Amino acid sequence: MQKFKFKLDGLLKVREFKEKKIKIELGEILKEINEVEGKIALANKAIDETYEAQDVFMKDSSAGRMLQFFPYFIQGKKEEIKNKENLLWALKKKYDVKVTELAAARGQVKVMENFKEKKLGEYNRERNKKEMEAIEEILMMRRNGANASNE
Numbered sequence: 001m002q003k004f005k006f007k008l009d010g011l012l013k014v015r016e017f018k019e020k021k022i023k024i025e026l027g028e029i030l031k032e033i034n035e036v037e038g039k040i041a042l043a044n045k046a047i048d049e050t051y052e053a054q055d056v057f058m059k060d061s062s063a064g065r066m067l068q069f070f071p072y073f074i075q076g077k078k079e080e081i082k083n084k085e086n087l088l089w090a091l092k093k094k095y096d097v098k099v100t101e102l103a104a105a106r107g108q109v110k111v112m113e114n115f116k117e118k119k120l121g122e123y124n125r126e127r128n129k130k131e132m133e134a135i136e137e138i139l140m141m142r143r144n145g146a147n148a149s150n151e
Contacts, residue, residue, distance in 0.1 A: 008116070015108045026102060
């Protein structure tokens with residue numbers, strides 16, 4: 001009997017490839033999310049450092065024009081944080097979409113794998129059946145041969 005061949009192996013490989021591709025895209029999105037969160041943290045740290053620098057600067061007798069810089073810098077950083085939070089929100093939405101795509105792709109691969117296992121089980125049962133028939137045939141031939149020699 002010939003070796004087991006799953007006719008839909010090509011389709012299974014395509015679906016597995018699609019699943020791997022989605023996993024890679026999810027990894028890239030998570031990397032971007034972490035980068036944006038890091039940039040937000042840096043901007044918040046810069047704001048905190050600016051407030052501390054402003055307090056130190058106000059203790060010294062200095063020109064008022066120098067103090068005008070701090071509110072503009074802080075406002076700019078807050079705008080940057082706002083923009084990064086919008087980007088972060090968009091990335092999280094994109095991540096959620098990819099997670100649902102991954103679930104669907106996994107489901108498709110699982111269906112194909114289950115179908116392949118079912119076909120393999122059928123093949124094994126058929127092969128075992130044919131082997132048993134061959135063994136029975138050989139035993140019948142031996143019995144017939146033994147009966148013919150006894151007569």
